[in-house]
Amino acid sequence: MTQTAPELDTADAALVSLGRNLEESRYTFATVTPATHERVNRRSGNARAFGFRDVFGWSRPFGPGVLPDRVVGLMDTAGVLHQDGDEWRSTVRFSMCDNGLFVHSASPDRPSSVFYGACTRVMARAVAAHIDARVWPVRRAVDIRCGIGARAIAVARRRPGAAVLAADSSDEALRFARVNAALARTPGVRHCPGDQLDDVGGTFDLIVSCPPFMIDPARRAPHHLSTAILDQAAAHLAPHGSLVLFSGAGIVGGRDQFQRAAAEHLTGTGLAWTYRELDPDVYGEELDSPGYCDAERIALVMLVATRGPR
Structure with a gap:
């Protein structure tokens, strides 16, 4: 089986740059189980995002002005920005593991999801x-x-x-x-x-x-x-x-x-x-x-x- 070098196309490079931006902002997030995630998001005041952790950790919807334009542009280039009118979502999360930041699917529910599990x-x-x-x-x-x-x-x-x-x-x-x-x-x-x-x-x-x-x-x-x-x-x-x-x-x-x-x-x-x-x-x-x-x-x-x- 031929092994391929880790060369990045434009979308992947944008996703790496997005991760670097989060690192520079001192972003951290510990992904919890889906059941805990759902319970926390149901609490009053947690319906919409107000910052990085809400968008890229808790997967909450957000609108213009919540994130810097550069970050939104990187999301768009990376293909991870889902837009439904004035409501936007990230289709990926970033979670801490082994002292580093890892990107993964925002939800485990899709058949093609590659999720950061509780384990x-x-x-x-x-x-x-x-x-x-x-x-x-x-x-x-x-x-x-x-x-x-x-x-x-x-x-x-x-x-x-x-x-x-x-x-x-x-x-x-x-x-x-x-x-x-x-x-x-x-x-x-x-x-x-x-x-x-x-x-x-x-x-x-x-x-x-x-x-x-x-x-x-x-x-x-x-x-x-x-x-x-x-x-x-x-x-x-x-x-x-x-x-x-x-x-x-x-x-x-x-x-x-x-x-x-x-x-x-x-x-x-x-x-x-x-x-x-x-x-x-x-x-x-x-x-x-x-x-x-x-x-x-x-x-x-x-x-x-x-x-x-x-």
């Missing part, structure tokens, strides 16, 4: 901790299903000499990952289409991934993408290489459904692996959906599989 910061910290504890060098790394690129950038920041590949099947995800790599000043990150290791090819010292794990409308098994990566990992890990895989696990009757599936798929691969919960209770609103009617909670988990020397 993004937790996963970036976990990747950083894994790299800090790793004895063997990281010369080549990949983040499969990279989303906004936060995990790939976390790797590149701590191993600036490594070749880091961010792969995703979504054009919108690759755009955000490309822009975020520019914002983070991590030129070692490259981008390519693909959502499985076999799409990318080659071997890696570090593989990172968080495939979609919620039960989708097609009612496929929730972990089919994660277990596919487990099935391919042994063929793509270099000696002493490690896979860091994040997923959500439905806990039914006290039993972790993903851990059981992972054990089955890793048997016979020769990979040593560890498994732990990072957060015992995420996406609680999904417990009301038919796919999780038997689950008592959904946990964010991290599986690390390691290849020994050959």
Whole structure:
């Protein structure tokens, strides 16, 4: 698979400039869960935006005069300004993660959205901790299903000499990952289409991934993408290489459904692996959906599989 250099077109360059403007204004915003976001925006006085955080954090509508003309111009050039008469909205948000600013979709509701989830910061910290504890060098790394690129950038920041590949099947995800790599000043990150290791090819010292794990409308098994990566990992890990895989696990009757599936798929691969919960209770609103009617909670988990020397 050919890797493309992080070259920016006019729209992407404008989005980077927009992020730089926010950095210069000392903008910060910690994205919350969609349920919390909705509750805060329902409060009296929060219906419209009056500044940067309202527009680019809370996704509130605004009109002329709220933002500097230069910022509105950059939004327009970047293609992230939605206009409906005198009411405007940003179609992106900017959120803090790993001491940097990341751009992502303003709403998780569209099918093509590439959203900064409630777990993004937790996963970036976990990747950083894994790299800090790793004895063997990281010369080549990949983040499969990279989303906004936060995990790939976390790797590149701590191993600036490594070749880091961010792969995703979504054009919108690759755009955000490309822009975020520019914002983070991590030129070692490259981008390519693909959502499985076999799409990318080659071997890696570090593989990172968080495939979609919620039960989708097609009612496929929730972990089919994660277990596919487990099935391919042994063929793509270099000696002493490690896979860091994040997923959500439905806990039914006290039993972790993903851990059981992972054990089955890793048997016979020769990979040593560890498994732990990072957060015992995420996406609680999904417990009301038919796919999780038997689950008592959904946990964010991290599986690390390691290849020994050959």
